[in-house]
Amino acid sequence: MLNKKSFHLSTGTFCLVIACCATLLLLSLLVYMTLVSWPVWFSPGPWGFLTGTDWNPLAAPPQLGIGTMILSTLWTALGAVILATPIGLCCAIFLAEYAPSWLAQLLRPVLNVLTGIPSVVYGFLGAAVLVKYFEITFNMASGESLFCASLVLTVMVLPYIVSASESALRAIPLKYRQTSLALGVSKPYFTLRVLIPLARNGLLGALILAFGRASGETMAVLMLAGNTMVLPSSWFSKGEPLSALIALELGTSEVGSLHYQSLFAAGLVLLLFVLSINLFFTWFRRDRRNEVGKP
Known part of the structure; x- marks a missing residue:
């Protein structure tokens, strides 16, 4: 034994x-x-591949530029984080400081269920509800847009922001709460002026994690962004994020061709981008642990 x-x-x-x-x-x-993807990094070069706005791998000579797709990815991911941040932070503060224990125990599983819903279901609901709403309400030929994709991504990343932010708020030592009670500080003042500044690195890490999750999403943006290779001029333009580009064209590309290699290069860029975001999140969490408890 x-x-x-x-x-x-x-x-x-x-x-x-x-x-x-x-x-x-x-x-x-x-x-x-x-x-x-090694040949792609020599043909147009890393800078030309990342900043080029023309994508036509079958042309002569091939046009390999994913700048348009990178910009579309940033529009959708940043837009989702901007929309989800106030809702997620307020929900996390409510669960950590204000909600009764029975209500918090009821809401947390509901938020966790949102993370388990397949992304294709979110995309289907967005196409059936949001796209139709924009078409009818604003008399648009097509309701698909980067904004529509961001709205669906907002719901998808919200549980990550709430969960990570609540953990950051609960990690603040109890002595700060006891001191504020002893001094007669109100709960709103303590939350805004003491708790949030102490947990700022953890809260920022939650936003970074949500941004990485939104950047790598495929099915929802594939169904809602419009999938047009035009440089988006605004949040309400159509676009084609990197994940949608790979999902749409990988099945039709010839194995070993320059088109096939360029799609792998785009996937490598997306993977490194998401990986760097997660590394930033890890660094912020470590920095927060080092700072918690310091006066």
Whole structure:
């Protein structure tokens, strides 16, 4: 029979092996995508590929520029975070400081259910409700737009903002709450002037996490953004984010062709972008843990 020390040692070893396997899987994916897309980084060059606005891999010579798709991705992801931030932060503050325990225990599972709904369901509801609403209300030929995609992404990233923000607020030591009560500070003043500044790094990390989630979403933006390769001039223009581009064209591209390689290059850009956002989130969480408890 294993003693307690041996059990903890074996558990730690098992967790280390799982973490190493996950890291190797990610590195393998990065290496594979880099190797497949290697010719693209020499043909138009990294700068031309990232900033070019013309996309026609079958032309002669091929036009390989994903700047339009990158801008569409930023429009949809940033728009979703901007719309979800006030709602998510207010909901997190309510759950952490104001909600009765029975109500908080009821609302948290509901928010968690939102994360488990398939993205195609969100996209279908957006196409059936939002797109039709914009077409009828504003007499538009087509209600698809980057704004419509951002509205659906707002609902999709809201649980991530609420969960991470509530964790950041609850991580503030109890002594600050006790001190504010002893001084007779009102609850709204304590929340706005003490609690939120102390949890600012964790709250910012929640927004970064939501932005990364919105940037990598595929089905919802594929069904709602309009999928036009025109440089979007506003939030209400049509566009084609990177994830939608890959989903639409990968199945029709010839394996080993420049078109196929350029799609892998676009996927590599999207993967590195989301990975960098998650690394920023990890850094902010670590920085917040170091600052919590300091006067």
